[in-house]
Amino acid sequence: MNIFLKIEETLQKQLPFVAYRKPNTSVLKGRFQKNNNLITLKNYSESGFIFAPFDSSEKAIIISEEQSDFYQEEITLNNIFIDDTTYPADSSSEENHTQLVEKGVQAINNKLFKKVVLSRKEKIEVSDFNLIQTFQKLLCNYPTAFVYVWYHPKVGLWLGATPETLVSIQNNQFTTMSLAGTQVYKGTTNVTWQTKEIEEQLFVTDYISERLSSVSSKITTSEIETIKAGKLLHLRTILSGKLKTNTAALIKTLHPTPAVxxxxxxxxxxFILENENYHRGFYTGFLGELNINTNESNLFVNLRCMQIVDHIVYIYVGGGITQDSNAIKEWQETVAKTTTMKKVL
Structure with missing residues (x-):
């Protein structure tokens, strides 16, 4: 059966499912649960598709290999129309977010921390939301992202197109990345980065490298590169190494990363839990294949995502705050990031 038809059928039956495509591939995969059980992760030894929240004190959910059917197929999606309808950002959100950023900068000046990632949740009312069309638009327009739709009747409906890998593991070898800094893509990746973005990227890379030293050996770090994700550019560094312990220890070491x-x-x-004044849920958590083929996991950070509740779309967006951050510019960066999701509605 065509996976898009399977998604519609499974959604009508209100059974859990996930459909996803990895970056730079044309294979769409789907895992469709045979019952509506809410299965929470116990110890990272299970196999299936994991959907984990930002706050690691909350339970991660898995669509298990044992209780689901798996489908995959090659897909070709050409020239899917992107609507130019604009959804203006809420002016009250601007005031709240700039005040939050200013509070974060003050906390940095008071030496509470070096960096904090602050986010917001934007509400958009959509009268005629079409899940399949929205998912296909994401697949077509973000070929270098991990694109997914995830549903559980007891949790909700989420979609996303994330540019960030949390970790890929095969046997005892792993690869991860640090991703930070944002600017709007204007036709070239040959751009100048400000000191603020470069320092933010180095913070993230150094921190991840230090954390990995306790669970891995032979860590190698690539040069910083500029990558394109939709209409945005980011700074990225690839880190790889050999695992000295198990998958669970590595994931717990990496999540949450300084990038989120x-x-x-x-x-x-x-500071985030006390000051953001909303619940992130699965935004800035992680998701992906866990222990597929017994020894392979591919997990991604849940950025550039939205949650659908009836006819309301909630878009989640944030940015890294350092000592040099400007509250107005940080607001503008979040507005730029929301376009990834808004363009497909």
């Missing part, structure tokens, strides 16, 4: 939380981790996370 801050530095130092606990202080910045506490």
């Amino acid at each position: 939380c801050g530095l130092p981790l606990e202080a910045s996370k506490q």
